[in-house]
Amino acid sequence: MARAGEELEHLTGLRSFLALWIVCGHYMPGASADGSHRSANVSAITCRSFAAVDLFIVMSGYVTHLAYGNRLRSESLSLRRYYLLRMAHILITSYVAMLWSLLVVLAVEEYRDSFLPSISTLLGCFGFVQHWIRPATWCPAPPSWTIEALLPSWLLYPFLRILVARLEGRPGALVMWMLVVYAISFGPLLSLYLLQDGHLNWGQFATTFMWPPAQLPDFALGVLASELSAALPSCSGCSGWCRAMLGDAALLGFAAAVVMLPSPSTHAECQTDSNVLLTHGGSLAIALFIFGSASGSLSAPVPLPHARDLHGVLASAVASLGSLRGVYRCTTDPVPALGQHAAGEAVSRSKRFPGEAVEKRKR
Numbered sequence: 001m002a003r004a005g006e007e008l009e010h011l012t013g014l015r016s017f018l019a020l021w022i023v024c025g026h027y028m029p030g031a032s033a034d035g036s037h038r039s040a041n042v043s044a045i046t047c048r049s050f051a052a053v054d055l056f057i058v059m060s061g062y063v064t065h066l067a068y069g070n071r072l073r074s075e076s077l078s079l080r081r082y083y084l085l086r087m088a089h090i091l092i093t094s095y096v097a098m099l100w101s102l103l104v105v106l107a108v109e110e111y112r113d114s115f116l117p118s119i120s121t122l123l124g125c126f127g128f129v130q131h132w133i134r135p136a137t138w139c140p141a142p143p144s145w146t147i148e149a150l151l152p153s154w155l156l157y158p159f160l161r162i163l164v165a166r167l168e169g170r171p172g173a174l175v176m177w178m179l180v181v182y183a184i185s186f187g188p189l190l191s192l193y194l195l196q197d198g199h200l201n202w203g204q205f206a207t208t209f210m211w212p213p214a215q216l217p218d219f220a221l222g223v224l225a226s227e228l229s230a231a232l233p234s235c236s237g238c239s240g241w242c243r244a245m246l247g248d249a250a251l252l253g254f255a256a257a258v259v260m261l262p263s264p265s266t267h268a269e270c271q272t273d274s275n276v277l278l279t280h281g282g283s284l285a286i287a288l289f290i291f292g293s294a295s296g297s298l299s300a301p302v303p304l305p306h307a308r309d310l311h312g313v314l315a316s317a318v319a320s321l322g323s324l325r326g327v328y329r330c331t332t333d334p335v336p337a338l339g340q341h342a343a344g345e346a347v348s349r350s351k352r353f354p355g356e357a358v359e360k361r362k363r
Contacts, residue, residue: 008063018055022143044263044270050209053146054283061218061221061223061226062225063226064153065161065222066229068082068161069227083155086157087154094144098125101140101141102140121137124139128148129148130148131210131212132211135206135210136206153220160220164224167227168230168231171228174227177224181217181221182284184217185217186277186280186284189277193274200276201272202271204276205275205279221283221287222287224287225288229294246292247288247290247291247294248289248293250285254285257282261275
């Protein structure tokens with residue numbers, strides 16, 4: 001079991017790959033609307049990069065509880081100090097990224113026409129409340145919505161910790177509550193999918209994915225998995241082997257779902273129907289992976305590369321894989337892809353929401 005202040009190196013490496021997955025899902029050069037420039041599997045994997053966000057959400061709950069849980073419980077860390085440590089640098093970094101993104105939009109005419117938000121939307125974005133009102137809103141530095149999505153979880157964590165503390169040393173109760181929280185997270189979405197004969201539209205994707213309260217259960221799953229790791233610290237003998245295998249099986253199951261779901265015919269379809277189930281469907285598997293790998297698994301003994309090593313690894317390993325040459329181009333020459341992606345996104349969005357284009361022309 002990892003201790004507070006101890007880095008889980010395999011998660012550090014995993015974050016690097018998840019960030020790359022998300023970036024290439026948005027900006028991979030050579031991608032076309034129908035995925036014809038890539039194999040069906042590669043196209044499906046890259047366009048489903050939103051599934052990586054769920055990993056970040058659950059991981060945030062796990063690491064937050066690991067880093068601050070005992071310190072808050074022993075009162076060696078005040079509530080005020082917790083909020084400062086947890087959010088200050090993240091919010092500052094987010095504001096810098098949003099301002100820089102806004103300057104880029106203002107400087108490029110085609111971006112101004114497609115992306116420049118109204119003053120009220122900008123105020124909502126910088127106040128981290130816009131996605132509560134309209135989940136699909138475009139804000140400067142679009143990934144900043146993940147900070148907005150996590151803010152409620154970080155603010156409520158000290159109170160969630162008090163509830164979780166009542167389950168201390170009770171692994172059976174912790175597992176039961178993990179199942180309950182997973183049902184809250186995924187149950188409504190799965191029910192809607194079944195009631196609509198296997199169909200979910202883009203608006204339902206945006207609501208279940210980008211509306212901040214929708215991410216609270218997945219963060220809570222990470223907190224519960226962290227407490228479960230503390231309740232079952234031993235990783236020796238058969239129990240340790242079983243736990244490690246559970247973690248690896250969970251990760252492989254999550255990866256298989258991303259790869260094996262029916263491939264969408266267009267990028268827009270990647271955020272509809274069965275694809276939408278990946279927004280929350282894998283959260284329990286993710287929590288089990290982090291729980292199992294924290295004590296040792298196939299991925300834990302050999303740490304994945306840190307961010308500083310990632311480019312070198314990809315340059316030497318991925319460049320030789322013809323089917324993934326777009327990933328290599330993404331890591332070595334991402335800038336030209338930005339304009340191509342922005343234009344493509346503007347066209348795609350105007351087709352899905354023609355009213356927005358009319359509204360912008362009126363302004």
